[in-house]
Amino acid sequence: MFSTYKEIWKIVQSNINFLQIIAFSVSAFIGVFVILLAVYCFIDFKSISPQESGIFKEEFVVISKKVSTLNSVMNRPAAFNDREIKNIRSQDFFTDIAQFTSSRFHIHMYTDNESMPLRTDLFFETVPDKYINQDPSVWVWEKGQNHIPIIIPENFISLYNFGFAPSQGLPQLSKDLIRKITFNIRITGKGKQEIYRAQIVDFSQRINTVLVPENFLKWANGEFGTGEHPNPSRLIVESKNIADSQIFEYISLNNFQINDNSLVNSKLSFYLKLTISIVASIGLIITILAILLLLFSFYLILEKNKTTLKNIWYLGFTHQAILLPYNIISFISLIIIISGALIMAHVTNSYILKFLQDFVPIDTIPIYIPIVISIGLYIGIIGFNYISLRRTLQNIIS
């Protein structure tokens, strides 16, 4: 093929402006690199504690009422009444709202292990399962089941490991070890007593309570509960944009309060999401400009060599044959540019991950996503380039 078109190559070579090709290559490289790096960052943030990052699902916060001295003195719990719940539900910026259900019976938790004699009185709460990002086969309870999965707040472990354990001469516990411990749960109420086995399946940063599956608590409240239906003291509210200033305004006007930690997380994830989107858009713009630069540069070359191209065409060459050198140039330079940018983005991302791994555990990220996106970009650009060149040639020589 190369020998057949050697002469056409020679003509193209003497007419092409390699400076323009280099300018295209550099700018396309930067553009594709930025896009791919943004893709990598997106995957990174997704893999950092996926159940709580909040980046990829509708966000939620936990709100409660402020506990005043009056509440304490009057022994009146700071709970939401029906009117307040109705009012919250009617706000546009909240997409959904759910109540916390508390246990209304006595719970005692203890271990059989003599080297780790733990025992404590406890309470349970529950929220609808959709807020718990757990494998449904783990986060489940059915009537008759003796085993209960539990989620505890992450700061309970810190409290135990750095406060309680050293002071009592008890061993510190890793998360993995805690997951392996089976606890006994003694439930007492309505003159009945029952013992269950419980296992901690996860740790929560955002919902600061001891969670059990909704099914279990509903059943247990009926079985052992006092029969009272107190108003909920905490609500979970969902919003498309939890950093919306209207929400803060509404919360403070009504004398409610937000779980601060989750707010920081949400705000952070919102800004991260925004930043990643902006970076990706900039990458896309740079890439589009680079492609236009290449096309414009080819267009100038074709226009400048109108007579030569016509003479080649009149010899009996097809349009495809005439454009072959230009297509090969873009084909090869794009392969180099995109694979280079992919490697560069991967290396950069490895450095970022190395740095991040000191703070948060990160799973190995799936490499196929950036590769698939690279191939997509490649096919898209080549296709666009091919069609544009054919059109340009058609206009020029006919």
Next chain:
Amino acid sequence: MSDSILESDIWLRDITFTENKIYQIVAPSGTGKTSLVHILFGIRNDFTGTILFDDTDISSFRNHDWSSIRKSHISIVFQGLGLFPELNISENIAIKNKLTHYKSEEEIRFLIQTCGLESHTHKNAGILSFGQRQRLAIIRALCQPFDFILLDEPFSHLDEKNTEICMHILEEELQKRNASAIITSLNKQLYTTNQHVLDL
């Protein structure tokens, strides 16, 4: 309508070019010789009337049809020659012959030699004299199969001897292919005994 058009053997007439002939189309400058050649070669379509290749109307041809017609059925020597100044004589011929694989290297060398261009083979076409370039363009046009070859004032810068050589080669090549030539020129010239003169 001007008298010259009314007296033309071609414009406003039904005319058929057949195989195995040499047609000479004679007309003064600026009267449409090049336009006719371009129309027959599919470059211009600003005409009224119908042109048929065998029984097919050429207005129905698409780009790829023209590519294959120009590769195998109609060859051309443009008045402006259409050579590539950045390529040397061998390359200017090779670009066509590699497309058609019609002539062997031997045959090409023989043609270059016969036309007196062998000492310039490696010179770029851009620095050759117009006469030398005309001979090069003729050789290149012969490196393909064809039924018709269009030559637009091909000998305008050639002396009598070179014209005779080129004409001799052309006649031989026509015979090999059983093909016809349509040659335009400013004046009536007797190239061969077998020629049909048409006034444009």
